[in-house]
Each structure stands twice: as C-alpha cells, then as structure tokens.
Amino acid sequence: MNTSAPARVLIHGASGRMGRALLRLAAERGDLVVVAAVSARGAALAEAGAVPVLPASRLAEVPAFDVAVDFSLPEAFDPLLALCRERGAALVSGTTGLSGGQYSALDAAAARIAVLWAPNFSLGVAVLTELVRQAAAALPGWDADIVEAHHIHKKDAPSGTALHLGAAVEAGRGRAPHYASLRTGDIVGEHTVQLAGPGERLELVHRATNRDIFARGALEAALRMAGRGPGRVGLGALLLGGSAR
Template identity: 75%
Template sequence: MNPDDLKILVHGASGRMGRAVLRLAGERPGLRVVAAVSRSGEILPEAPEVPVLPVARLAEAPACDLVIDFSLPEAFDAALAACLARGAGLVSGTTGLSERQHAALDAAALQVPVLWAANFSAGVAVLHALVRQAAAALPSWDADIVESHHVHKKDAPSGTALTLGEAVVAGRGRAPHYASLRAGDIVGEHLVQFTGQGERLELVHRATNREIFARGALEAASRLARRGPGRYDFGQLLLADGRI
C-alpha cells in the first residue's frame, strides 16, 4: 500500500459521515476516492466526479487500497468481506456492531490492517486516556457517563460512551452507569463524571461539527496505509509519532 497514492472506497457514502468524508477527501494530497457505495447508488453532490454504486454492486467497485466505512451493522459484513477479497485495509466507524462482528474484525486483522473506532475525534482519544487515569486514582467514587446525540442516532449508549466505559473499567475494575439523551441536532457530547463525598470531577468533550470525525477518519486512513496487517487503535495510531 503506497501512502503517497492512496486509493479509497467510501462505504456508507450517503450518510452524514460518508458525505463529510467525500467532501473533505479532496483536501488531502496523495489520497484519491475511486468509488463510493450507498443504498441508492445515486451521484452525491459532495463529490459529483466520484462513481457511486448501490450496495448490491459492491463487488463491482474498482480496485482500492483502503475502505472507509460509516454504514450500519447490517451493511458492515459486506464491507469487511470486500476488504478481505481485495487485500485492502479498513477504517470503520460503524457503531452498534455485534460481538460476532468484532470477532470478525480480529480475524480479518491477520490478513489486512484494520482500525475500528467509535469516535474519530482527537479530543476523545485524549479523553479516553484521562478517564482511565481518573478512574484508577478514584476507585471508590461513583462513575457515570452521560452522552447526548441528535434524534436520529439509533444506538444507545453510543459507541463512544461504551469505549469510555471500557476506560473506566480498565482504571478501577468496575463499570460506570450510563445515561443517553437524544435531542435536536446535537453532534455529540460526552460527560464522564466521578462523584465522591462533597466533590465531583467532570471530564467533558463536545463536538460541534461533524467534520472533525471525517478528518480523523481520513487521518487514520493515511497513517494506516503505512502499516501491515493488524488490529489498530485510533488513539495509539495518532500518538505513535508523539503527536496528535
């Protein structure tokens, strides 16, 4: 895989995140979107020059080095199978995956580079590390995670909230409590709260623009292009060279 001439296929292209990836991909030198896959197969205004295929014709997509997937759990298996068939890497932000699908990611990582993340924000990657540190330092305090998203988000708690919960467990050995809010057009907010006697610690991340996630996914794709087969973590990939 040549990181200086990276051919990308966008899977789930008609969704909010897929459209953002298409819109921003042209800003990155050395990266070229060769095709997009959506439910309808209609040309998308974000990238009118990019050929769009319906999901049923995914196998007809041109050769690519890497698939960026922001689809739904029921469409995810086809994207992963396409990567294995082509020897292409995968960057996926599809949430709500089953245990079987996560196990399939582990198996695929033996053959191709794979990166799945519930959130492609650099700020959330740092938040994850801070949450684990706080949980380890305050093991007896109550821990709660409150996440807020737009009314169209289906999974609850969000994938990001569950990932932050894993950081709490890693720090103190016990899971937090979760609360989910769905309102208006909230892009994404996550509050991790530790409460002791007479004091409270709050760690918060607020996303106000969906483009941060698309930019993060494209950055992950560029960095994954330099890696061999394996299962990669977004935060560790960002920090591999000592900087976000």
C-alpha cells in the same frame, strides 16, 4: 506503499452525514484519492463530484482500493469486511451497533489485513479516553457515570463513544459505570464522564460542534492505514503513538 502516489480510498456508507463529509473533505486533499463511493441505493451525491457512487448490491464491482472507510450500518458491514479481506485492503470503520460476532470477525480479519475500528475519530476523544482511564484508576471508590447526548436521528444508545469511555472506566477501576443517553435537537455529540466522591465531583467533558472533526480524523487514519501490514490497531496508537487499542 509508494508514498509518492495518493492512497486509494473507498467510501462506504457515502449517503450518510459522515459519508458526505468524507467525500467533501477528501476532495481537498492531495495525499489520497477516492476511487468510489458506496451507498444503500447508489443515488447521485453532490459531494461525490466525479467519484462513481455504486449501490450496495454492486459492492463487488468497486475498483481497486488501498483502504475502505466505513460509516454505514451493521447490516452493511459484513460484505465490506469480506471484500477487504478478499482484496487485501485495509479497513477503517466507525460503524457502531455491531454485534459481538462482528467484533470477533474484525479480530479474525486482522490476521490478514490492517483493521481499525473506533467509535469516535476525534483526537480530543482519543486523549479523553486516556484521561478517563487514569482518573478512574486514581479514584476507584468513587461513583462513575457517563452522560451522552446526540441528535434525534442517532439510533444506538448508549453511543459507541460512551461505551468506549465506559471501557476505559472499567479498565481503570475494575467496575463499569452507569450510562444515560439523550437524543434531542441537532447535537453533534457530547460526552461527560463524571466521577463523584464524598463532597466533591470530577467531570471530564468532550463536546463536538462540527462533524468535520470526525471526518478529518478518519481520513488521516485511512492515509496511515493504507499499505500497513496485518493487525488491529487503535486510533490512539495510530494517531498519537499510544498503546491503547
């Protein structure tokens, strides 16, 4: 990709909390430009400024883009993935609650385009995931539990981040953890991984107090994914140079 030109970004799921944060923060950057935003109804958004906002029914009409950033719902995911494949554009997605078939479709799409799906775009969570994997491997006989808390409007439970951390636990010790989910107040996101043995307990905790950390991480990922060759990459590998998917 021509590094002198800003990356052209499509925001998908623009009317949600993350979509609005992405629009607001993208306007502050000079290394990328949002060419269009897509929401379910295409209603005007204050955060969009001069960026055109299209309804999902007109997704095929969006202008050329290098990378799509998607924080929508599972039912809106398939048309976007198809469009990215058709246009040869990269996809950065944080949409949770996807089906097994949709995850398989991501793998298939990676043969043609650059794909990144992550349940959480926090750098802290990327580091936490590796710490959890190491701790679970070092303490394979201990009980493992993951407790997550989010705002009352979050639909999926356990959260995508909790399941991602659970996969790290299972990778480390060969067994999945137990999960507990709380939906209360306006909590942005809290995740506690607890490993308990006889007479002692280890807790690894991440607390998000501002949704902007996720939007900033997603925009940084989008910048790095724009112009990247086909393949599926994980956030840790992309941002931290690690090997985790």
